[in-house]
Amino acid sequence: MSKGIVLLAAGGTGGHVFPAEALAFKLKERGYSVHLVTDSRAERYAGKFPAEEIHVVPSATIGSKNPVAVARSLWTLWSGMRAAKRLIQRLKPVIVVGFGGYPTVPPLLAATRLGVPSMLHEQNAVMGRANKALAPRVKAIAGGFLPESGGAFSDKTIATGNPVRPAILAAAEQPYLPSRAGEPFNLVVFGGSQGAQYFSKAMPTAISLLDDVLRDRLRITQQVRPEDMEMVRGCAAQLQMSADIAPFFNDMAERLAKAHLVICRSGASTVSEISVIGRPAVLVPYPHALDHDQAANAAALAATGGAKVIVQAELSPERIASILSHVMNDPEKLAGMAAAAKLAGKPDAANLLADMVEAIAAGKTVSEFKRTRA
Numbered sequence: 598m599s600k601g602i603v604l605l606a607a608g609g610t611g612g613h614v615f616p617a618e619a620l621a622f623k624l625k626e627r628g629y630s631v632h633l634v635t636d637s638r639a640e641r642y643a644g645k646f647p648a649e650e651i652h653v654v655p656s657a658t659i660g661s662k663n664p665v666a667v668a669r670s671l672w673t674l675w676s677g678m679r680a681a682k683r684l685i686q687r688l689k690p691v692i693v694v695g696f697g698g699y700p701t702v703p704p705l706l707a708a709t710r711l712g713v714p715s716m717l718h719e720q721n722a723v724m725g726r727a728n729k730a731l732a733p734r735v736k737a738i739a740g741g742f743l744p745e746s747g748g749a750f751s752d753k754t755i756a757t758g759n760p761v762r763p764a765i766l767a768a769a770e771q772p773y774l775p776s777r778a779g780e781p782f783n784l785v786v787f788g789g790s791q792g793a794q795y796f797s798k799a800m801p802t803a804i805s806l807l808d809d810v811l812r813d814r815l816r817i818t819q820q821v822r823p824e825d826m827e828m829v830r831g832c833a834a835q836l837q838m839s840a841d842i843a844p845f846f847n848d849m850a851e852r853l854a855k856a857h858l859v860i861c862r863s864g865a866s867t868v869s870e871i872s873v874i875g876r877p878a879v880l881v882p883y884p885h886a887l888d889h890d891q892a893a894n895a896a897a898l899a900a901t902g903g904a905k906v907i908v909q910a911e912l913s914p915e916r917i918a919s920i921l922s923h924v925m926n927d928p929e930k931l932a933g934m935a936a937a938a939k940l941a942g943k944p945d946a947a948n949l950l951a952d953m954v955e956a957i958a959a960g961k962t963v964s965e966f967k968r969t970r971a
């Protein structure tokens with residue numbers, strides 16, 4: 598028999614949904630039923646997300662200054678809140694947990710109005726806008742990279758880390774095996790759930806600048822946005838490179854486990870996964886990210902010595918080639934970074950977050966929960 602329903606709310610991008618999914622697996626193991634409320638991208642997760650049902654309620658952002666657009670958004674939010682209220686009254690969840698993104702605003706507001714316990718998980722080192730708006734109303738906030746003290750809501754924040762998928766935890770069992778002179782060197786290049794156009798042009802040029810000995814050692818996995826696939830495939834063929842190229846790799850955990858170096862953006866789950874598995878990384882924060890959350894996530898891992906951060910404006914194919922030449926000849930340095938990254942990893946985040954969900958659902962305060970952990 599189910600211990601009760603937990604309603605998870607997440608904006609429809611991988612950045613919000615993947616941590617919610619990791620928590621969902623954990624809660625199901627503990628005997629809860631899970632429902633997900635998200636936006637119109639819900640069908641992407643159908644059959645994959647371990648929820649009894651996936652619900653969509655209307656939502657909108659208020660980004661525009663145009664009064665007609667603002668009125669329309671407010672109306673959509675109002676309808677979303679009414680729909681969310683009906684959903685919560687029907688499901689009677691023991692708690693509603695928001696993972697950020699504007700589609701979480703109606704369900705979380707509805708939960709607080711109905712007196713249902715509610716909490717947030719913020720994946721990034723900087724709080725997103727939806728979470729910032731909801732933070733004063735919820736009972737607790739779990740943070741992927743948020744500090745437990747000194748932040749705006751430190752009295753109710755717990756640094757759980759970002760829950761990672763079971764496949765990532767399995768990959769974390771594999772030790773880092775350095776690639777020495779003459780041995781294959783696995784390089785994984787990726788953007789995030791949507792890919793990163795920057796690497797499509799920069800990587801092939803960088804690789805063309807390497808000497809033949811290093812280029813022969815490279816085995817590349819590169820996530821490439823669909824519109825760039827043909828161009829990057831052509832470059833790889835011209836360079837006679839061994840490269841796996843795709844818009845999205847479903848076996849990313851396994852690829853990260855085998856990587857000798859990762860070059861990527863610094864979305865919250867990306868950074869958390871790299872540190873849980875323990876692989877050295879060059880992080881290139883997405884320069885147009887709202888509130889520069891990616892720069893802050895990257896800085897958190899770089900501070901441990903597990904990664905190097907380079908802002909895109911200071912990066913070039915020449916610099917990538919120079920970094921590759923240097924580190925491919927210095928396996929000890931990469932092994933040191935891998936160890937530092939692993940030390941910073943939080944493989945127990947999903948467990949801790951599930952403990953927190955159970956405690957808040959049972960009416961405990963954050964300070965009471967913290968005391969049980971001490």
Ligand SMILES: CC(=O)N[C@H]1[C@@H](OP(=O)(O)OP(=O)(O)OC[C@H]2O[C@@H](n3ccc(=O)[nH]c3=O)[C@H](O)[C@@H]2O)O[C@H](CO)[C@@H](O)[C@@H]1O
Pocket residue numbers: 610611612613615697720721787788789790791820844845846847849863864865866867868870883886887890891894
């Ligand atoms: C442009 C933008 O606004 N990005 C935001 C978005 O990033 P984004 O949605 O890219 O989020 P993350 O980096 O957090 O997660 C990407 C996920 O996709 C997976 N993956 C990626 C490529 C692939 O081929 N296969 C695969 O499985 C990664 O392993 C990771 O689990 O949400 C994050 C979490 O709120 C934020 O930190 C980012 O700033």
